[in-house]
Amino acid sequence: MRQKEFLRRLDAHLEHSNAFMAQVTEEIQLSREELRLSRGERQDLRTFIREMVIRMERAAAQQAAELEDLREDSRAQRDALLRLIDRLGPSGSSA
DSSP states (O other), X not given: OHHHHHHHHHHHHHXXXXXXXXXXXXXXXXXXXXXXXXXXXXXXXXXXXXXXXXXXXXXXXXXXXXXHHHHHHHHHHHHHHHHHHHHHOTTSSOO
């Protein structure tokens, strides 16, 4: 009788352990799937950030070129004004 009770309790324990292991196996599978999805999302984020950096670099280069054009225009206007002032002479009349 004691052996039958022991075997019954052992079977119950094994059933409980098997159910628990099935849950653990399912959780591991879900974790792996989440990890796979997370890696994909991280790759998507890296791609997005890389594209944004490229766009920002292009925009910065374009702004730098435009700023250089403005500087050149400003220098040309300043030089033209200085030439006009030089032509007017010290008394403000045309020389």
